[in-house]
Amino acid sequence: MRSEASIEASCCAYARRRGCLPIKLQAGVTGEPDRGFVLPGHVLWLVEFKRRGATLRPRQKQRHHELETLGIHVTVLDDREHFVVLLDMLLEAT
Numbered sequence: 001m002r003s004e005a006s007i008e009a010s011c012c013a014y015a016r017r018r019g020c021l022p023i024k025l026q027a028g029v030t031g032e033p034d035r036g037f038v039l040p041g042h043v044l045w046l047v048e049f050k051r052r053g054a055t056l057r058p059r060q061k062q063r064h065h066e067l068e069t070l071g072i073h074v075t076v077l078d079d080r081e082h083f084v085v086l087l088d089m090l091l092e093a094t
Contacts (some may be wrong), residue, residue: 002079008034008049011083018091031063033074037087041094045087050078 012022012035021038025046033046046067048060056064056076064074077083 002051004034004049004051004054007051007078007080007083010080011035011047011049011077011087014080014084015087018087020087020091031057031059033064033067039090039094043090043094045090046072046074047083048074048076050076052078054078 015022015037019040023036023038025034025036026032033048035047035049037045037047039045048056048064050056064076067074075086077086
């Protein structure tokens, strides 16, 4: 099973190859999504990485809900393949 860190690193490398800029969000702040990805066209995609089968902690659920009420969606991913498909779709749409 791949760790959260290895999934995140692999996804960040893929995003860079596709011309996107991964940014670390407020490291050390409980509940914040793991990464933001800046895509062409001024698009910011927020992603929470999890190891396969893991769930959000209560503070993460709360923070994601707060962001959702502001109209900001956080995508929760636990595998690289899903990330690749979604990023490719977002890039085609921009």
